[in-house]
Amino acid sequence: MIGLLGGTFDPIHFGHLRIALEVADALDLEQVRFIPNRVPPHRRQPLASGAERLMMIQAAIQGESRFVADDRELRQDKTSYTVHTLQALHQEFPHQSWAFIIGVDAFLPLQSWFEWQNLFKLTHFIVVGRPGYALTNPSETAWFQPYLVDSVADLTRHSVGKVLPIGIQGLDISATQLRNMIAREQNPRYLTPDSVCAMIKAQQLYKNKV
Numbered sequence: 001m002i003g004l005l006g007g008t009f010d011p012i013h014f015g016h017l018r019i020a021l022e023v024a025d026a027l028d029l030e031q032v033r034f035i036p037n038r039v040p041p042h043r044r045q046p047l048a049s050g051a052e053r054l055m056m057i058q059a060a061i062q063g064e065s066r067f068v069a070d071d072r073e074l075r076q077d078k079t080s081y082t083v084h085t086l087q088a089l090h091q092e093f094p095h096q097s098w099a100f101i102i103g104v105d106a107f108l109p110l111q112s113w114f115e116w117q118n119l120f121k122l123t124h125f126i127v128v129g130r131p132g133y134a135l136t137n138p139s140e141t142a143w144f145q146p147y148l149v150d151s152v153a154d155l156t157r158h159s160v161g162k163v164l165p166i167g168i169q170g171l172d173i174s175a176t177q178l179r180n181m182i183a184r185e186q187n188p189r190y191l192t193p194d195s196v197c198a199m200i201k202a203q204q205l206y207k208n209k210v
Contacts, residue, residue: 001027001028001029001030001096001097001098001099001124001156002029002030002031002032002033002093002096002097002098002099003020003023003024003027003029003031003032003033003098003099003100003101003126004032004033004035004085004086004089004098004099004100004101004123005019005020005032005033005034005035005101006035006036006037006073006080006082006085006100007035007036007037007040008036008037008040008043008046008053008175009034009036009053009056009057009175010046010047010048010053010175010179011048011053011056011175011178011179011192011196011200011205011206012034012053012056012057012060012175012192012196013173013174013175013178013191013192013196014171014173014190014191014192014193015170015171015172015173015174016034016060017060017061017193018168018169018170018171019101019103019128019168019170020032020034020067020101021064022166022168022169022170023099023101023126023128023166023168024066026152026166026168027099027126027152027155029066029099030066031066031067031068032066032067032068032101033068033069033070034057034061034067034068034069034070035070035072035073035085036050036053036054036057036069036071036073036074037073037080038050038073038074038075038076038077038078038080039078039079039080040079040080041079041080041081041113041114042106042112042113047179047205047206048205048206050071050074051074052199052203052205053074054069054071054074055199056196056199056200057069059193059195059196059199060192060193060195060196062195072085072088073085081113081114081115082100082113082114082119083113083114083115083116083118083119083122086098086100086119086122086123087122090122097124097159097160098122098123098124098160099123099124099125099126099155100119100123100124100125100126101126101128102125102126102127102128103127103128103129103130104127104128104129104130104135104165105130107125107127107163108135108140108141110125110144111143120147120160120161121160121161122160123160123161124155124158124160124161124162124163124164125147125162125163125164126164126166127163127164127165127166128166128168128170129165129166129167129168129170130170135165144163147161147162147163148162148163148164148165149162149163149164150164151164152164173191177191178191178192178206179206182200182205182206182207183206183207183208185207188200
């Protein structure tokens with residue numbers, strides 16, 4: 001099984017990397033593919049270019065053989081719909097199963113995503129806890145109860161279409177927090193890898209921008 005972690009990664013930080021690592025270990029994933037959006041449908045356009053964000057991802061994941069930077073969405077000049085990305089992955093890797101890693105804050109409104117029902121025909125969802133969010137409100141969680149499993153063993157008995165909440169240590173870091181720090185000329189070290197800090201400094205990314 002291969003994990004998928006999408007987002008703007010504007011910039012990538014240790015929160016992203018820690019989630020990927022813990023989920024990879026918990027599910028014994030072959031890979032985790034980091035897929036930066038080109039035109040994200042649910043948030044504003046990234047401040048860094050696609051090429052800059054891809055380079056930061058590549059710098060951040062050096063040394064972890066299971067992590068891969070996947071630029072397929074950056075190569076398309078259109079909105080980055082997850083269903084289209086998954087369909088393309090299925091065509092490229094027809095015998096592979098997928099685990100889409102997503103924070104609970106992004107998962108709860110999944111019904112607003114483009115062709116959301118078709119997503120369950122293409123992937124599992126690994127729902128990672130975030131501070132301030134929980135899968136406990138019946139009015140928010142009733143829609144995905146038929147897909148819910150409570151263990152990795154239950155998940156792997158199916159090829160697609162299951163939801164596994166997973167508790168991980170995680171790190172409460174956000175890209176918005178990082179961008180704001182950099183715009184205020186504060187040092188982002190220890191929130192993102194040194195290689196990413198060096199790239200941000202060299203390219204003057206996020207300076208005087210929020």
